[in-house]
Amino acid sequence: MDWLQAALLALLQGVTEFLPISSSAHLILLPALTGWPDQGLAFDVAVHVGSLTAVVAYFRRELAGMARDWLASLRRREAVGESRLAWAVLWGTVPVGLAGLLLKDVVEAQLRGPLVIAAATLVFALALWGADALHSGRRDEHALRWRDVAVIGLAQAIALIPGTSRSGITMTAGLLVGLTREAAARFSFLLAIPVIVLAGGLKGLDLATAAHPVDWGAIAVGAGVSAVSAYLCIAAFLAAIQRIGMLPFVVYRLILGAALLLFAW
Template structure:
């Protein structure tokens, strides 16, 4: 993979990471179409460090307050039921499912689940789920009403993003809407919840690839990560404003259209049914 391809894929990563349309699915499809092949789970995980850096910068005040109050609660200097300290524990709780499932299904995530038919199918299936949640969810709860049970359910929903095409933000936002949270509350918790999972995944992938002696285009990956950071920050700022006055309907329509395109590309032989392998 060259620098130019890395920059382009970083742009794709930054544009799609926070929108509920699946960055990993887009990277797999776009990477193959531009001749870079599917950049793979390692490239995806590492480049996501750029977009998570954008989350940390955008929510830096919230994050600093949560970490500070959580630490003080551990030391017994603030009540354990302090809202920010509690949010820290809820983020930790919500991170556990994706960590365990990611390790347990690591091989499938990096091979079978990256098939293009799988991506197309998850795109439209979860488009319908997101649309239903956005249409019929009560959208009344705020983050100060987040319970331990709901925090765990958010975490389980985030785990679905291990399958390309589902979308990390799409899964958690959908869960939040189904549980009755407002669009803004669901999105904010989704972004906070993603930080430890994505950061740990990215560093784990670096360690795993280095240990296995795998060849990674580090220059292209580094460029992709920087581009993803810049573009991701702009997208976060835009999305938080957009959902305050709009529904998720445009993303539902886009996901369905994208699924149709991927199915068509598979049928035409432009994309293999399985990633790197054809059924025939």
């Protein structure tokens, strides 16, 4: 793949990883429209590393406090400062981790078709619209109850269906349990960290056993562009979401889903 292709795919991944618009739908549609070949496993790992770097860099202060207080909570066997939020992120990751291990082959073999992705893009766009229209949440992510974490964690497992959008479904669940838009987005982004680590780790294991050559120039471009675009996307989304709401993303997803249906037929 040439560097322009690498940069555009990484930009697409970096932006769509954290917006509620489904990265998998875009990464299938763009190569189909352009005729580009599959970008390969090594490039997938690189853009995952870029996305992870972005979200860790953006939340670096919060993550440092969460890690410190989580370790203190283990020693003292009681909640300490931000430890409750750290535990919420860890427990919220368990459903998608288990589902990913159990259903990985099924998802890869049966759920990656354009019709499935189009249907998921449309259905979960409407779910996001409904949750945003009905929500009257006042709580932030620090006020999550354990049942709220369970609901959001189970919703995240649904995102194994391509087209669902991991960020979209977790924000939908966050709104439904009473979080503000910004809090739902922030918790969704924090949940992305262990998920990206798990997904990137699985792809890394696959890459370690593969015998394909690696284009290190394209890898560097992919990781760098993904990191910068994802960081800017997170910052812009959190700055605007309380004011603009989810409707622009819902409308965009409906258009995208319709385009995927046309492509599939």
